[in-house]
Amino acid sequence: MKLPVIIPEIRSQAWSCHGCTKCCRELIVHLTRDDQKRIDQQQWRSKLGVAPYVKHPTGIVLNHNPGQGCVFLLPDGKCRIHAELGMDAKPFACKIYPFTLEREGDAVRVGLRFDCPTVTKSDGNPLPSHRRELQALSDKIGKDLPALYRPDPEAIAFSAALSIDRGTLDRIVGRFDKWIGDNRRSINDRISGLVSVVSILNNADAQKFDGPRLAELIDMLVNDLPAGAADGGAPILEPSRSQLKLLRQAAFAYGSFIRFDESRMGLWKSMRFRLAQLRHARNMTAGSGRIPSLACDDIVATFENLRAVRPIAPENSRDADELLTRYLQARIANRGAFGRHYYGWPVLAGLNATLLALAVIGWFARRSAAGAGRDRLSTQDVRDALMIVDRSAGRSPELGARSSRLRLRYLTQENGLQRLIAHHAIVSDA
Ligand code: SF4
Incomplete structure (x- = not known):
C-alpha cells in the first residue's frame, strides 16, 4: 500500500539529527516483530553479551545498560547497529524519530515530536527536504505493517x-x-x-x-x-x-x-x-x-x-x-x-x-x-x-x-x- 506523505507546513521549522543521544538515553523504544527478527538474525545477543531487547509493561523494547541508555549506544554517541550495519538495519522507531506517521484518508500525515532538542531549536534542514526518506519509510510500513495504516473513519468527532x-x-x-x-x-x-x-x-x-x-x-x-x-x-x-x-x-x-x-x-x-x-x-x-x-x-x-x-x-x-x-x-x-x-x-x-x-x-x-x-x-x-x-x-x-x-x-x-x-x-x- 503506497500512500503519499503530508509534510507539516510549519514555516521556519527545520530538523537534522545532531547526535546529542538524548533519544537513545531517555526514550523507551518499542520494537515491531520485524525489528526483533532482524536483531536476532544480526546475532546481537552474543555480540553484546546482554539481551538486546526485553519485555516491558507496554511491549517489547530495546534494552538499556543501567543508567546509560540503549544497549546499542556506543561511548562516542553513535548507534552500534548503524555503525556496523547501516541505517536500514536499525529498529523502525529509531529510523523514524522524531517524526511520526499516521494514516489520514488516502495519505499519511507526518507528525513532529518536540522532545528532540534540534526540533525545538529548529536546527537543520527544512522539513520538506526529508520527504524522500519519510516516503520510503511510509511505503515500508504500508508493505510490512499494513495494520498500522488501517483506514481512519470519514467522520471526525x-x-x-x-x-x-x-x-x-x-x-x-x-x-x-x-x-x-x-x-x-x-x-x-x-x-x-x-x-x-x-x-x-x-x-x-x-x-x-x-x-x-x-x-x-x-x-x-x-x-x-x-x-x-x-x-x-x-x-x-x-x-x-x-x-x-x-x-x-x-x-x-x-x-x-x-x-x-x-x-x-x-x-x-x-x-x-x-x-x-x-x-x-x-x-x-x-x-x-x-x-x-x-x-x-x-x-x-x-x-x-x-x-x-x-x-x-x-x-x-x-x-x-x-x-x-x-x-x-x-x-x-x-x-x-x-x-x-x-x-x-x-x-x-x-x-x-x-x-x-x-x-x-x-x-x-x-x-x-x-x-x-x-x-x-x-x-x-x-x-x-x-x-x-x-x-x-x-x-x-x-x-x-x-x-x-x-x-x-x-x-x-x-x-x-x-x-x-x-x-x-x-x-x-x-
Ligand atoms: S534527540 Fe534528536 S538530535 Fe538528539 S540524537 Fe535523538 S534525533 Fe538526534
Whole structure:
C-alpha cells in the first residue's frame, strides 16, 4: 500500500539529527516483530553479551545498560547497529524519530515530536527536504505493517455531540493556522484569541450546528477577534487556588513518566518507588516548600522561587514567540492535538488539552529558571519545558485518562484555562 506523505507546513521549522543521544538515553523504544527478527538474525545477543531487547509493561523494547541508555549506544554517541550495519538495519522507531506517521484518508500525515532538542531549536534542514526518506519509510510500513495504516473513519468527532467530515476539519484547522501564524500580532494576542474562540466553542450548543455552520462560526469568531490585547476588555483574574492545584497535578502527570530503569525494578523496589510517587504527587498538590523530584530531570527548586520568576521581556521574546508558534502549528494545524495523534480525543477536547499544556510549559519553564537561581525566563527554559511536555503529550496513559478529561472540563469553567495561561505567561505583554 503506497500512500503519499503530508509534510507539516510549519514555516521556519527545520530538523537534522545532531547526535546529542538524548533519544537513545531517555526514550523507551518499542520494537515491531520485524525489528526483533532482524536483531536476532544480526546475532546481537552474543555480540553484546546482554539481551538486546526485553519485555516491558507496554511491549517489547530495546534494552538499556543501567543508567546509560540503549544497549546499542556506543561511548562516542553513535548507534552500534548503524555503525556496523547501516541505517536500514536499525529498529523502525529509531529510523523514524522524531517524526511520526499516521494514516489520514488516502495519505499519511507526518507528525513532529518536540522532545528532540534540534526540533525545538529548529536546527537543520527544512522539513520538506526529508520527504524522500519519510516516503520510503511510509511505503515500508504500508508493505510490512499494513495494520498500522488501517483506514481512519470519514467522520471526525469535533465534540461529544458533533461529528465533522475531513473537508470541514481542513477548513477549521486552516483558519486556526492562519491565526496562529500571523506574526504581525504578539504571541500573547494570538494565544489569547485562541483561548477566546475555544471557550466560546466549549459553551456553544453543539446540537445547533452541522459541520459547515461550525466552520462558518469559527471563521466569524476568529475574524471578530480584537486587534490586540489592549482592546481585549476586562483584565484577566488571577487563577483560584483549586485551578492552580489542578495545574500542578497536570504538571506532575507531564513530568513523572516512568524511566526504563524504573520499569525494570523488582517488586520491593517498585513498591517503594510507587509510594515515593504518591508522596511526590501529594507534595505537588500542596504546592509549598521544595518542588518534589520529577522523572523528567533533576532540577531542584522551591514553589516560592518558581512563583517569583518573571516572563521573558518583550524585546527579547522573538525566539520564544517563534518556538511557541511552531509548536502550536504542529499541535493544531498539523492535527497533533486530537484524534489518532492524541488518545483518539475529539478536536475540542484536544484543543483544551493544548491550552492547558501552554500553562504547564510556563510552569516548567519557571521551574528551570528557579532551579538555576534566575528570576527571569529564558528561551532555553521554554525549550526545556516544551521537551518535557511534548514527551508525555499523547503518550502518557495518565494524560489520556478520564481524570485528565475531568480536570479539563473543570478548567473550562470560570475561565480557568485563560487565567492559568495568563498567570504562567512566557512572554510579558508590551
Ligand atoms: S534527540 Fe534528536 S538530535 Fe538528539 S540524537 Fe535523538 S534525533 Fe538526534
